[in-house]
Amino acid sequence: MSNNDVVKTLIQSKVSLAPMAGITDFVLRSLVRKYSPNCLLTTEMISSEYLAQTLNGRSGVEILKRDENHSPISYQISGHKPYMMKQAAEFLTQYADMIDINMGCPVKKVVGGQDGAALMRTPELAADLVRAVKDGTDKPVSVKFRLGYTADEMNYVEFGQAMQDAGANFITIHARTRAQMYSGQADWSKIKVLKENVDIPVFANGDITSIEDAIKCLELSGADGVAIGRGALGDPTLIGRIVHFIKTGERIPIPPLEDRIEMLKTHLYEEIKLRGENVGIKFMRKFYPYYLSGFEHAKQLRSKLVLEENLEQINNILSQTTFFQVH
Ligand SMILES: Cc1cc2nc3c(=O)[nH]c(=O)nc-3n(C[C@H](O)[C@H](O)[C@H](O)COP(=O)(O)O)c2cc1C
Known part of the structure; x- marks a missing residue:
């Protein structure tokens, strides 16, 4: 079978x-998989330099961990040195069904090092990276990028074509420029031009937080699918609900607060299993605003939770959420 x-x-x-770095770890991927048996999962970005220098061929570390049922899963790498990207691809081939190259990260530290969205300004280097990664793996290779670096440099159509010509098998595009970071609205309609000018499949990304958003985005972009980031936070069922709607036309409702609290607890306990109690509790703090919102006293509960270091106390606070909802 060809990679396409x-x-x-x-x-x-x-x-x-x-x-999502620091977010789509083993635990979140497992949670999303629970409600969506066949969506494509993606790891956090893994730096090719880190793989080469720090990891040095060691397996079994948290960032690489996967379960049997995580397939289909893509491992995302970042970097700008072709030989290192090739090495990273060689190493990750044992884990991944697809290798994705990060060409969209807008963070200063990343673009400053010529990685992420900076590659949109150096399309020849970006194409070299695709070729190097293809050399390192027999798995399909995908690229994830934005509309361009700034509003005046929206080169995403030519860029996508160049990546396809270099051998990329799949594209995910976040419909914002690097300069926008995460501000404003993702412009899904722009993706249509890219879709019409490449032969490989394109997934549209940015600001999809509901079944309705996904359908509207697919209509406006003509894309082959959608990639969901922040929408999955606090609701690991969203992806499964979108997949189900696309397949059957049936709308599975948003989980009620009680169910979201149970998901939060699973998330917390699994992070503790993965990272140990101290680190796991601290790691979870960034997720509370997503799980605990939209009900009376949510803010107070969250501000208590982010200071709490004791698991029993956290459980006590979480049991109060149901109390607040009922009364
Ligand atoms: C906290 C955070 C971390 C992210 N890390 C990555 C990353 O490692 N690699 C990447 O390609 N994009 C990363 N992104 C971008 C997302 O993949 C996605 O393109 C963006 O959030 C827009 O989609 P959304 O509105 O569905 O979240 C990150 C976004 C966030 C909010």
Whole structure:
């Protein structure tokens, strides 16, 4: 089977979990998988330099961890040195169904090092990276990028074509420029031009937080599917609900607060299992605003939770959420 055919099977659900550093770890991926048996999962970005220098061929570390049922799963790498990207791809081939290259991260530290969205300004280097990664793996290779670096440099159509010509098998595009970071609205309609000018599948990304958003984005962009990032936070069922709607036209409702609290607890306990109690409790703090919102006293509960270091106390606070909802 050609890699283009392999991609078709990997993306058949038409929905993927977008990579998010410090967020889409083993635990969140497992939670999303629980409610979506066949969506494409993506790891957090893994630096090729880190893989080469720090990890040095060691397996078993948290960032690489996966379960049997995580397939289809894409491992995302970042970097700008072709030989290191090739090495990273060689190493990750044992874990990944697809290798994704980060060409969209807008963070200063990343673009300052010529990685992420900076590659949109150096399309020849970006194409070299695709070729190097292809050399390192027999798995499909995908790229994730933005509309361009600034509003005056919206080169995403030519850029996508260049990546395809270099051998990329799949594209995810976040419909913002680097300069926008995460501000404003993702412009899904822009993706249509890219879709019309490449032959490889394109997933649209940015600001999809509901079934309605996903359908509207698919209509406006003409894309083959959607990638969901922040929308999956606080609701690990969203991706599964979108997949189900696309397949059947049936709308599974948003989980009620009681269910979200149970998901939060699973998330917390699994992070503790993965990282130990102290680190796991602290790691979870960034997720509370997403799980605990939209009900009376949510803010007070969250401000108590983020200071709490004791698991028993956290459980006590969480049991009060149901109290607040009922009374
Ligand atoms: C906290 C955070 C971390 C992210 N890390 C990555 C990353 O490692 N690699 C990447 O390509 N994009 C990363 N992104 C961008 C997302 O994949 C996605 O493109 C962006 O959030 C827009 O989609 P959304 O509105 O569905 O979240 C990150 C976004 C956030 C909010």
